[in-house]
Amino acid sequence: MDTFKKIFVKSSVGIPLAAIVLGLLFGAIVMLAGGYDPILAYTSLVQMLFGSPYDIGEAIRAITPLIFTGLAVAFAFRTGLFNIGVEGQFMMGMTGATLVGVGLELPWYLHAPLAVITGALFGGIWAGIAGYLKAKRGVNEVISSIMLNWIALFLSNFIVAKFLVQQGQQKTPDVHDSARLSMDWLVGLMGNARMHWGTFVAIICVVVFYVLLWRTKQGFELRAVGHNPDAALYAGMNVKGTLVKSMFISGIFAGLGGVFEILGVFGYQTVMAATWGYGFDGIAVALLGGNTPVGVLLGAILFGGLSYGSAGMNFGADVPQEIVRIVIGSVIFFVASHGIVKFFLKPFLSKRAEKRKEAV
Template identity: 80%
Template sequence: MENAKKIFNKTSFLIPAVAILLGLIVGAIAMLAGGYNPILAYSSLLEKLFSSSYNTGEAIRAITPLIFTGIAVAFAFRTGLFNIGVEGQFMMGMTGATIVGVTLDLPWFIHAPLAVLTGAVFGGLWAAIAGVLKASRGVNEVISSIMLNWIALFLSNFIVAKFLVEKGQQKSRPVHDSAMLTIDWLIELMDKARMHWGTFVALICVALFYMLLWRTKQGFELRAVGHNPDAALYAGMNVNRTMVKSMFISGVFAGLGGVFEILGVFGYQTVMAASWGYGFDGIAVALLGGNTPVGVLLGAILFGGLTYGSTGMSFGAGVPSEVVRIVIGSVIFFVASHGLVKWFLKPFLGRRASKRKEAV
């Protein structure tokens, strides 16, 4: 039994891989039930992703905001908080960047960093509201943060429509070129795909996520408070301040995702009829990645790749978007059901344990 447990630990990387495979198999069954060819569908998905440099670049662009929102959710999870308000923080990051990008006219080396910083702070402060409510009044952060999503949506729309709107349009005035963070040479290289510096910043944030939580004293305090607030309080840590700080940092990551959608992709902000959905997708990405930095990166690549490649499944194999979401949902289900995946792996791992015992 002990040997089997050790093998489970050593082969734990198999669990997400098998979970993804099982999810794809269930998706294939769903496609067969609907009269679609799963082999053609999956090949069409891969063709969509890699058939041209433009499609590959656009897939990277679709993955980038999921890295930010996935990190935001995972960071909060790791510190004992469930930040379900990443969607609102994402929108507030967009709004902060738009305000600076539209209203100010500065040299690029001041304008662009100021817009990024403002959007990040907007996202962090919006998340900190839920942290303050939890720390001071014991309000559950799930309830407060999800309600703040709606407030962020309507507040963002109000700011754009009242102060930033392009006359006769349902969008803001264009962001000044000095604030834009596109990469012109990479856009040309990727055949006009919308490439921007946010992709590189997202990768830096993955590294910062790891360094902050596991390589600093502050990270130890954040994790300690999340793991056991009473023990942390007994050890002399300021639990309430740490909760607010954790939510703020999580919101900064989410806000950066919104910043680069404005400064790197669109160059303006619309009056939104509904939320973008990146924040809620970030929950799935964090779950897929096991709330680890590298796991979030890989989860974002998988989730973003499936989402962008789904158009290839639709056009190449006639698979409707609802069936594509079944595939994604199946993958998430099996990733979340670690016990079920281990049950599938148990016979294989049991044989390995027996062979090791015989060898000894």
């Protein structure tokens, strides 16, 4: 009994697992109420995720940008900031990579790294604007960063339409092959799924996140300023500079997500009618992961896997997209609501404990 309680109530693994089960059960109830077969729906979801090498590869591709945006949000959270402008930083990363990928012709060993660095810097600088306004003018980063999302959208569209767009089209030419970062050798093995090096870079960023924040002096200062700016100032830390630095690093993570969507997936940039949504999904991923690097990775796998696999529920079980979103939302709700999950588990555990006492 003690082992069971330790696993399912006190464990950081057991609670999320129980939350996923509760979310799926609630989703099944919703589907039954709508007259749909939940078993067929969930079977179709699993088949969509693991039915073929192509599906596995595309699921990984869908998960990758969520890792970047989740890390961006989580990093800012850990340093006391709410970076709700990840969406704009993601788009600026795309634009920076496109400018270099389309506008320059260089050897591959210079072209691809320069495109990646430029896109990352575009994202970092865009986030740094919100950090500067917070540090120098006291502007709340939530307000400034969310407004910068729309400025990023229209600025990106202006740059593409004015300098890069193909004649008579709403997109840029393809980036040069020397800047492409798709993994051609793996694409063939995965049924032509759009696999790219960004997935490996995302895993590296998870490690960098942890090392930077918890294993360096700079990381200690970033966390200290986030926990208590007044105490950090009293200790002699540069609070204003640290705020800008925190947002800049957060923006780099977001910008990298945009970079690899261009260089690894699409190979060109369009005049966008709306934002992509990866930045806002990154907020959910960060919250699901408890703002920890490994948690963000697992949260991105859950969120991205459900989002990609949900198409199988629609096609395989004829479940309407509206109900599919309810199912996904219910899983995320229970995963994010640890207190509710414990509330459901504790009565069961109490009864088990009472029966054990009676038996003794």
